[in-house]
Amino acid sequence: MRPNALGALLGVAASAFLAVFFLYPLAVILARSFTDGGAPAQVASNPYYWQRLGFTAGQALLSTVLTVALGLPGALLFARYDFRGKRFLNAAFTIPFVMPTVVAGIGFLALFGPRGLSGLDLRNTLLLVLLAHVFYNYAIVVRVVGGFLEGAAPRLLEAASTLGAGSWRATLRVSLPLAMPALLAAATLVFLFCFTSFGVILILAPTPRLATLEVEIYQLTAHLLELGPAAVLAVAQLVLVGLVTLVYTRAQARLALALPAYRSALPRPRGAARLALGLQLLLAAALILSPLAALAVGALQGAGGSFPSFANLAAALRPSGVLGFASLGLALRNSLLFASLSTLLALLIGFAVAYAVVRGRWAALDPLSLLPLATSPVTLGFGYLLAFPALVAHPWGIPIAHALIAFPFVARSLLPALRGLDPTLNAAAASLGTGPLRILGRVELPQLRSALLTAASFAFAVSMGEFGATLLLVRPRYATLPVAIYDRLGRPGPQHYGAALALALVLMLVTGAVMLLLQRRGRSEF
Amino acid sequence: MSLHLHELRKHYGATRAVDGVTLELDERETLALLGPSGCGKSTLLRLVAGLEAPDAGHLSLDGSDITQLPPQRRRFGMVFQDYALFPHLDVGQNVAFGLVELRWERAAQRERVGELLELVGLAGLERRRVQQLSGGQQQRVALARALAPRPEVLLLDEPLSNLDQTLREALKDELSGLLSSLPVRAVYVTHDQSEAFTIARRVAVMKSGRLAQVGTREEVLEHPRTGWLAHFLGHRNVFEAADLARVPGAPQRGPALLRSDLTRVLPAADGGGGTDAVVRGVARDGLRWKLRLALPDWGIELAWEGYDRELPGAPTEGQQLRLHVPAEAWQELDGA
Structure with a gap:
């Protein structure tokens, strides 16, 4: 199939993003280790x-x-x-x-x-x-x-x-x-x-x-x-x-x-x-x-071993001013917000990479898209600390890091799906007078729906659970559920432990529910 | 000394894949198990191999009951439709697989492998990876592998069906010669009647889990027992009794087969014998003519095939001919 301009363009965009938010931080770490x-x-x-x-x-x-x-x-x-x-x-x-x-x-x-x-x-x-x-x-x-x-x-x-x-x-x-x-x-x-x-x-x-x-x-x-x-x-x-x-x-x-x-x-x-x-x-x-x-x-166990009890949940909901823990409400809101943003971002980058590899002349992006998988989250977070100190207090710092960790899953899921698309359908659409952008919207994306939903569910789960990079980049205001849980675990006292359990239960249920929802819809396409 | 299948049954839910099959196989005999897809012939073969356990019935070899014996202790060689060669082993190791289980000496293994590869025409390819072989070569390796441990019975499950037409024709003849030259009894499962009749002297035709007819190839080909068998074996002229009311010499009690290969086409002028025939359709299959002949006096139409020399000139539609039908061309069929 003829490489198209859109593919080339997306390749440039994806490469630029990866260069700035992945390769550059790593380079800074490397430089730092020597200097x-x-x-x-x-x-x-x-x-x-x-x-x-x-x-x-x-x-x-x-x-x-x-x-x-x-x-x-x-x-x-x-x-x-x-x-x-x-x-x-x-x-x-x-x-x-x-x-x-x-x-x-x-x-x-x-x-x-x-x-x-x-x-x-x-x-x-x-x-x-x-x-x-x-x-x-x-x-x-x-x-x-x-x-x-x-x-x-x-x-x-x-x-x-x-x-x-x-x-x-x-x-x-x-x-x-x-x-x-x-x-x-x-x-x-x-x-x-x-x-x-x-x-x-x-x-x-x-x-x-x-x-x-x-x-x-x-x-x-x-x-x-x-x-x-x-x-x-x-x-x-x-x-x-x-x-x-x-x-x-x-x-x-x-x-x-x-x-x-x-x-x-x-x-x-x-x-x-x-x-x-x-x-x-x-x-x-x-x-x-x-x-x-x-x-x-x-x-769901109360102080005296009573069951079920919502005491732990209540403790998790209470903002604890002195110790600076995020309440369940705040942490859940942060987690959902960051997960949504990073899923969106991961889908964009992942799609850009996959499209550039398959439709543009950007085959080199294929192995490159695997590299973030081999890079540990803590290393990535560390790299951001060194390379973009301003990003740390910024609400976009965490979503960008999460998107980078999640996008390989998106690219891996979209690549085979894109390669599997029948090129004669595009030719047919073109012969009916449809331009490349409209083909993308009317022919290709609808066929990729299922793969996109699966990819989205994984990206979402990755972001909801991400711990290493978040821990380095987080500020109390932006604490996610994993961070809120970890904070409480570090403090002595059964009430904090109970609240950590309650938060973890919420995190488990939300992650499970989102996975179930997206994968269900992804499958029902066929 | 024989392999004996007695009232074997295998059901899958409501499907009676094998529904009471009794069959005997003598030493050094090749039997073809022929039937349309889904008739249960592969299941029957798997029962014989021990890969499936029958729901009822039993199986004996040379007088001893082997129904409960697992496949690895039956010493039945099997050639699978999809070859099932071990991809992690080379050609020689594949052929030697069963010999290793029999604890043969290394040298003896090597010798036997060489002998078998020679037999199937792949001499010297011991070290070749099986993925590098063509479909036909893989088939030969599968055959050599099954034969190597000198099996009691060789079972072949549609061994040629994954090959292309030309190769299939060539291998068919080769396999036929090989099987008749080897001191091994074999069961050859196929849906292709030309394969069945080329490879085996005795043929069992299977339909819906049961044996429809068992006999020598001549018996089965020339005297199919039922209308279904006649159709399945390619006979085109099967008539119901009601259609034959006006036909002199035709069996009157049940359905009947008219063997067109025993009839003779004569020119219309020839008043001597036969009945009037009108050409209703003309087609060719290679050098053979395929005609539809209407017999107005008898009230039937039949399909007729033959070469130029059997016809009084090139046939045309509407042409008047006469057809001579000897009494032996009619065969009564069981009403089933």
Whole structure:
């Protein structure tokens, strides 16, 4: 298809935005790490920072191993069998993706915190951090690996069985080797997520012993004001994440097997497989639902253990003048406002990027649009602090940062949709006398509606839950729900804890409702 | 020494995919299981392979009941419609897959793989990735893989249906020669009757989960039992009893088939034999003429096919001819 002027124009606009609000802040961090007299040497010679690096990589590796160990059997069973409730479960698996870190963090606190329902206080233990990481990433392994195998594995396993390979042998000789590339992809993703873990650590293990690099950068910036070392750590983290991503994409390209999709219905599990599947489902349900349920129960529990009680909610609604917490009303208003603004902005940038890649000659924007995903939110927030000090007190600072974090999801969702559009429809419209802009409005956008709605729902959820960048850029007046929750957690006293639970419940419900609403409408298009 | 299917049944909800099938397969025999799509033939094959469990009935091999035996212990080789080659293994590893399960020695495996690739005409391609093969080559690898562990029975599920026309024709003949030369009994499922009759001497025609007719290819082709079978096998001239009231020599009790290949077209002037025929339609299929002939004296119309030499000159619409119909051209059909 002929590249059009609109595509070229949008490419220029998107590039300019990315250059100013993404590349420039990173460049400022880089410059700062070198210009701050001796900061690199100071960091490199301090064993504490090496310890942090070791811990960060170690806990990420451990989380990955644990997640894969728990998720792989589930993935293999998912790919192999059909069962009642599978579709529902697949939908339930998106919950950890979209639930704000803070919500899951508080959920685990409600289960295993000092005042947790289990009676077991695991706060400030590595175990609790690992548990939360598994919660976030279990579904990634099951969905990525299970989804990869689902089309091909059943038929190939049948072939294996006619060749004399029983269930275990076939798993060993067929399923596992086939799953390897997907497993590697999923494991790398899990590793990267856990490597830059921030909210989970801040909430569940606020002790220097368990601080990741990301937490360290935040502490250096926000509390110690040591911007030089912070910049060095941010650059080091960026380089490491970039390297892992690079190795991963290389390995992917080499390992990638296009699995044929066979037309075959999945069988229902029988015998031992049924038992194994049942156990996996139980595990998944316990993992995903128990922290959320604990959060709900905790939030609705009164002082004397009465249930249901709205005391926590009432406490959250009260503005607390002395301590400067945002009330539920203010935080909710801020969150919804910022989420709406950043969703709009993310849709504009994401669409501009996708359109420029597909319709203009801007193919280079395609990989570039992935970079913000590999950049940690704290690094981005830090970059804004350094590059645009004026943006910090400004109401647009947070929405712009959120939009930048969210737009890759939009671009990723729109790119395949745009590429899938039938160019003859545009030709037909043009032959009927429609210009490029009117084609966009009357032919292309209506076809992209579903993808746009899905993208919007993800952008909205990202913004509602965003924590790292917000924490660095926020001023009390603009506190979002996650920030309000975190503020209360940091104060002693059961009333603050209760109010934090109530706020987290509201955040969970609002995020869930918006996702449900937008995705429903997105799907019903077909 | 035989594979015996006894009253096999498989239902999916209200659908009776396999509805009481009894069938016997002798040693070294190739049986074609022929039927339209959705008739249950693939399900029947999957029951035999052990990939599905029957709701009722049983299956025995050489006298021992194997109904409950899982597929991996049946030693039945299967060639899938979509090949189902393992994408993570190369050609040689694919063919050796079953040998590994049988704990064959490395050297013996290598030898057997070479032997089979030779047999299917892919000698020397051991190290090739399966994704680099053409559809026809993949089909050959699938066949070699199924044959390698010397299966008790070879099951082929529409093995040629994903190939293009030319390749299918070539492979059809090749497969026919291969199967008749190998000491293996085979069940060949297909919806294509030319494949069925090329590859197998014995053919079972399946309809709605049941066997409509089982017999040698000649029996099935020349003496279809019912009107449905006659239609399905390409016979065009099936008549109801009521239509044949004025036809001398035709069966009167039930529906009947008129085998046009046994009739003879004569010039109109020839008073000797036959009945009057008027050409109502003329079409060609390659070198063959396809005519619609009306027989005014008998009150019926029939389709007739033949070459130039069987006609008194090029046919034209409205042309008067005579048609000789010997008694053996009429065949009575079961009213079903």
